[in-house]
Amino acid sequence: MATILIVDDEITFAKNAAKYLARFGHTVATAATVGEGKTQAEAQKPEVLVLDYRLPDGTGLEFIEHIRASDPAVHIILITGHGTIELAVDAMKAGANDLLTKPVSLMELRERIESLMQQQRDASRLRYFEARERSASQSILGQSPAIRELQQRIERMASIDAEGMLPPILIGGETGTGKELVARACHYLSPRSAKPFIEINCAAMPPTLLETELFGHERGAFTDAKERKIGLLEAADGGTLFLDEVGDMDLALQAKLLKVIEDGRFRRIGSVQEHQVCVRIVAATNHDLEARVSEGAFRADLYFRLRVLQLLVPPLRDREGDAVFLARHFCQVLAQRYRREGMRLSPSAEAAIASHRWPGNVRELRNVIEQAVMLAAGDTIEARELMLSPAAAATPYGGPPSAQPTEAGSALDRRERELLIAAMAASNHNVSQAARNLGISRDTLRYRLEKHGLKE
Ligand SMILES: Nc1ncnc2c1ncn2[C@@H]1O[C@H](COP(=O)(O)OP(=O)(O)OP(=O)(O)O)[C@@H](O)[C@H]1O
Ligand SMILES: [Mg+2]
Incomplete structure (x- = not known):
């Protein structure tokens, strides 16, 4: 209608x-x-x-x-x-x-x-099938039962349609497991795939800035507000708003987010008029949100609302056979990129990959293969050329990811660790600031901190 x-x-x-x-x-x-x-x-x-x-x-x-x-x-x-x-x-x-x-x-x-x-419904159905095909080539790769099940859950959740606000989707999982990829799949497999997909990282900016980014503001709402600005919620209207690292969102903002999720209504900053949007909120976090709730850092009501539709991206070590499968895939793609066609993994390298614990998950795997492809002496990557640290090799499941400084290349690792500690101290434990000072991305910094067992 x-x-x-x-x-x-x-x-x-x-x-x-x-x-x-x-x-x-x-x-x-x-x-x-x-x-x-x-x-x-x-x-x-x-x-x-x-x-x-x-x-x-x-x-x-x-x-x-x-x-x-x-x-x-x-x-x-x-x-x-x-x-x-x-x-x-x-x-x-x-x-x-x-x-x-x-x-x-x-x-x-x-x-x-x-x-x-x-006609419009037919067109959007057609786009849905096109998107499915498009995403097949750049999607969540893997053959393990764990990843197959995830793919099916994504398809089911993405296809849910409703009048007005769609129920939100919460994506959980360790760092580097592919949460962002999953968020995109939720959008591109949905009947609203032709509408915008907009993402914002809730940990990347101070709360007041995040608030204006999300809700927009009227002219004169505050000193710098020279013009009216449309927020990301309005920009994503009809489509998907991806809130990455939602666990880091400020409590006051969480309350506003909950209201939008409930009825799609919100006010631009400095405005008395309510606006209505119709967006699907997809939120991701690598925090244990339940723990954040009991610490009082995350609103329980928002958590319960978000987790109605939940996708848990399994760590790579729980995806049987996928580490080697993905390693071969990355090896082929990256060999092409670095003009080292024909590069392959030796059986010993594949064995090492299969038994490694991969605390940084798919991102770590990709990085390891990337440096090996660039630096390997011959056409075959040997196990030692992967430079996997023995300390992070398969340990009984559930232990903290490589809590001690790794031993391989230890002088370099020690130096890296010192640099990380110094950068974090200098920035008052602000990850974004420290990453800027070091000239690396926040993700890389967080990955490296985790690798050295350093808490943010
Ligand atoms: N199943 C997969 N198939 C192919 N590539 C993948 C897969 N999972 C993850 N990747 C790749 O691994 C990298 C990390 O993925 P992504 O950024 O989605 O992780 P994340 O869970 O959002 O991590 P973080 O919590 O640190 O933000 C990306 O380059 C992504 O394309
Ligand atoms: Mg991410």
Whole structure:
């Protein structure tokens, strides 16, 4: 069923059409002027706009240009008193989808509206299948039962559709397991894949900045707010907003997030007016959120709301056979990138990969293969050329990831450890700052801290 706005100064026609369409389950609003129509459109965000060409304060064409600028997806049916070819061409150029000449039969109007909606559904179904194919090539690789099950769960959760806000999805898992990849899959396998996928890292900026990024602000909301700014929530409308590292979100902001998840309503900073969005929130964290809740660092109500649909990305060590499978894949892809085609892994190297514990998971595996591909002496990567640290090799499951400084290349490792400690101290334990000072990404820094058993 469609949300429809009828803008026509013939009040009787508008009223009758509204009543008629409502009988078929559509939600209809009416307006009699361009000005009124703009306000209505802003508030109602219609899927279909039925527009009279001649209005008391302007023409339908001007209105089309105005609304197309903010909503490229709305279907526009223009109604004219005289169906000339020139007008039809102008209307289509301006962005109308369909043209009806007066007198308009209500039945025909309804048929046009419903056929436009059907076309849209067909198009989005088609995009869904295209996305499935596209994502097959760049997706979550693996053949283990654990990863197969994850893939199926992702497909099921992604295909859930509803009116308004979709239920959020929470992605958990250790660092480097592929949470970001999973978040993208949740979007690109969904019926809303043609809509935006927008991501933001909640740990990357101070809470006040994160708040303005998410909700946007009105002009003059604070000293630096020279212009009105649309937040990411609005930018992601109709699609997916990916909140990475949601466990690091500030408590006050968590409350606002919960409200948006519940009813899709929020206020831009400095505004009294509420806005309505329809987005799917996908949130990821490598924290144990339950522990964060009992520490009082994460709201219990938000946690319970988020975990209704939960995806746990298993650590690489629990994906039987996948480490070697992925290693071969990375070896092939990276050999091509570094012009070392034909590079392969020796049986001993594969055995070492199979028994390594991979505390940094797929990211660590990829890095290890990358340096080996670049540096290997011959065409075959030997086990020692992987430079895997024995301390991190298979230990009984559940132990902390390589809690002691590793022994292989120990002078280098010691130096690295000292550098990390110094950088963290200098930045007052601010990971982003320390990463900038060291000239590496936050992910790399966090991975290295973990590798040395250093807590942030
Ligand atoms: N199953 C997989 N198949 C192919 N590549 C993968 C897979 N899992 C992860 N990767 C790759 O490993 C790297 C790390 O993945 P990603 O950034 O998604 O991890 P993450 O779980 O978000 O880590 P963090 O918690 O540190 O942010 C990326 O380069 C990603 O493309
Ligand atoms: Mg990540």
